[in-house]
Amino acid sequence: MNNPLLDTAGLPAFSRIRPQHVQPAVRAVLEECRAQVETILAAAQPPRWDNLVVPLEALDHRLARAWAPVGHLNAVQNTEALREAYNACLPLLSDYSSEMGQHEGLFRAFECVLAEEGDRLGAGQRKILADALRDFHLSGVALPPGPRERFRAIMLELSTLGAKFEENLLDATQAWRLVVQDEARLAGMPEDACERARQAAKARGLDGWALTLDFPCYHAVMCHATDRALRRELYVAWVTRASENGPTAGRFDNGPVMADILRLRHEAAEILGFANYAELSLATKMAASVGEVRGFLEDLARRSRVAAEAELEAVRQFAGQPLEAWDIAFWSERLREHAYEVSDEELRPYFPADRVMAGLFDTAAQLFGIRVVTGGAVDTWHPDVGFFRIEDADGALLGNLYTDLYAREQKRGGAWMDECVGRARLGSVNALPVAFLVCNFMPPVGDRPGLLSHDDVVTLFHEFGHCLHHLLTRVDWPSAAGINGVAWDAVELPSQFLENFAWHPEVIERLSGHFRSSEPLPRVMLDRLIASRNFQSAMQMLRQVEFALFDIRLHERGALDAAGVVAELDAVRREIAVVPYPDFNRFAHGFSHIFGGGYAAGYYSYKWAEVLSADAFSLFEECGVLDAAAGRRFRECILEVGGSVDAMEAFIAFRGRPPQPGALLRLAGISEDTASAA
Numbered sequence: 001m002n003n004p005l006l007d008t009a010g011l012p013a014f015s016r017i018r019p020q021h022v023q024p025a026v027r028a029v030l031e032e033c034r035a036q037v038e039t040i041l042a043a044a045q046p047p048r049w050d051n052l053v054v055p056l057e058a059l060d061h062r063l064a065r066a067w068a069p070v071g072h073l074n075a076v077q078n079t080e081a082l083r084e085a086y087n088a089c090l091p092l093l094s095d096y097s098s099e100m101g102q103h104e105g106l107f108r109a110f111e112c113v114l115a116e117e118g119d120r121l122g123a124g125q126r127k128i129l130a131d132a133l134r135d136f137h138l139s140g141v142a143l144p145p146g147p148r149e150r151f152r153a154i155m156l157e158l159s160t161l162g163a164k165f166e167e168n169l170l171d172a173t174q175a176w177r178l179v180v181q182d183e184a185r186l187a188g189m190p191e192d193a194c195e196r197a198r199q200a201a202k203a204r205g206l207d208g209w210a211l212t213l214d215f216p217c218y219h220a221v222m223c224h225a226t227d228r229a230l231r232r233e234l235y236v237a238w239v240t241r242a243s244e245n246g247p248t249a250g251r252f253d254n255g256p257v258m259a260d261i262l263r264l265r266h267e268a269a270e271i272l273g274f275a276n277y278a279e280l281s282l283a284t285k286m287a288a289s290v291g292e293v294r295g296f297l298e299d300l301a302r303r304s305r306v307a308a309e310a311e312l313e314a315v316r317q318f319a320g321q322p323l324e325a326w327d328i329a330f331w332s333e334r335l336r337e338h339a340y341e342v343s344d345e346e347l348r349p350y351f352p353a354d355r356v357m358a359g360l361f362d363t364a365a366q367l368f369g370i371r372v373v374t375g376g377a378v379d380t381w382h383p384d385v386g387f388f389r390i391e392d393a394d395g396a397l398l399g400n401l402y403t404d405l406y407a408r409e410q411k412r413g414g415a416w417m418d419e420c421v422g423r424a425r426l427g428s429v430n431a432l433p434v435a436f437l438v439c440n441f442m443p444p445v446g447d448r449p450g451l452l453s454h455d456d457v458v459t460l461f462h463e464f465g466h467c468l469h470h471l472l473t474r475v476d477w478p479s480a481a482g483i484n485g486v487a488w489d490a491v492e493l494p495s496q497f498l499e500n501f502a503w504h505p506e507v508i509e510r511l512s513g514h515f516r517s518s519e520p521l522p523r524v525m526l527d528r529l530i531a532s533r534n535f536q537s538a539m540q541m542l543r544q545v546e547f548a549l550f551d552i553r554l555h556e557r558g559a560l561d562a563a564g565v566v567a568e569l570d571a572v573r574r575e576i577a578v579v580p581y582p583d584f585n586r587f588a589h590g591f592s593h594i595f596g597g598g599y600a601a602g603y604y605s606y607k608w609a610e611v612l613s614a615d616a617f618s619l620f621e622e623c624g625v626l627d628a629a630a631g632r633r634f635r636e637c638i639l640e641v642g643g644s645v646d647a648m649e650a651f652i653a654f655r656g657r658p659p660q661p662g663a664l665l666r667l668a669g670i671s672e673d674t675a676s677a678a
């Protein structure tokens, strides 16, 4: 056995993994899993937790262990050969997952365990069984053969349509560019954005500056270019991408794709017995009903409205002129600079990466009673990678953490946490959790260490919150350990919760210090930074609510053509938005979260989890922000239980009552008094 992906005795041997190992390993493990499933089923007579669920959990653990390093390397060390190998495995894995989801024998065996043994099992075990049975149903296992086949065909078609939606959007984004010859038109833009535009032109053999719809370029123009006509031109191109409007009208139109997606989603929901796709989506989430989600969003909108109108009026006053859609970001930036006199570039020298990491670990240690210490030399994929031991107060090892903080070529953008190894105690298989924490911060230059912006610090806290959820779990069964089995709309609770600490003066003081002099962040800068936290927070709130409400209402409506989609969005905007939207705006045609990604009838999750995290944090506002007893309670009630306890029950266990939206509004600086005056 020379394939390092098949050796799961210790940590992955990253440096030995080659693209040619990927397909053979995945095929071998899947083949083994298929055979094992049948062997386990045949031997489980009668089916019980120990003879059915435990060995199946071990199989899933084995598959996850073989695949985790592949997915990780594909994201952080992407090469043509690895990407090819990775993509070739996706249909294999998806086939296996639908086959298991519609496996009637397995389904009946799970039913039998719950019926025969349910009373004797613990609550966590019963939840695992109930979740598994729910997922069998949602895969169509209980349908008669005709509808079952139709359901599978719809799922396959939907995955293709989702990919088509993304392709159209990408192609439309890349098809447009504006070449500017007169440097004066770029007035106001940051130097590095101009430099990138110049290189973009040069790469195409052109003189001047090529402005594109890549987000950093678009964003720089909208926030900084003083040329109003230039901003308008980019705005029009951006908001009409992949639609029947604008400069690439009709060439990459997502209108028909959206119509097909909505029709098929609705049909799939009806086959499973739901009234609409929104109901199907909520079947796996914490929110109980579509009405509850709508009520939640409408309430946030109502309470934020007065503050949002005041924020917009402040921009208008500052600009001294009526504002069109392409003016708002520009004048907001000017107002922010004027009001807070704080810039990322001034703050950076006070946040060297090592110091921030030490402060973060220190904060977590104080809150949760753990220790994070260097893990020694291990095999990694890059010299930048850090490796740590997470220990309990008594020194017992709880898990390990890999960190990979800096941007480089062949690494996917953004920041994320991922699972390397899940916790498992299954008799034959024993494993402690291992997590990846990946960011794309500005790398060290020469003898200067990596310096973080405060935004980066918040990101780091967010991702480390996910890591703690994964690492501090006490659940022995992989399907409910850590973030597994946690409802989609609750999974951001630990991460958004931890973000709050990155805004606390005591924590910021502990994390910061000039990289040369170690001099603390001057109080005046600290105050300005904290004051700027809630700039335009009510407008941001309404924007998120607008997207979320549109998403849930759309999926409640069922089949709609493109014109119907646009009409629904316009209706939501008339109710919710305070900013102006021109008629040609086609936001829906580029809303890949819900048409290409996994957020369909689930976009509200961002706000939902934010209510939980803000309300959880409010306990620390009451007891003292670094209160160890409250921290220990968060660890026990939320972080340790993972998916073994229903998300609402877990929250109530922690807070002693159901979540209240007031804390979110208060944290966002949106005063309840102003709202009720409306």
Ligand SMILES: [Zn+2]
Binding pocket: 462, 466, 492, 495
């Ligand atoms: Zn997150």
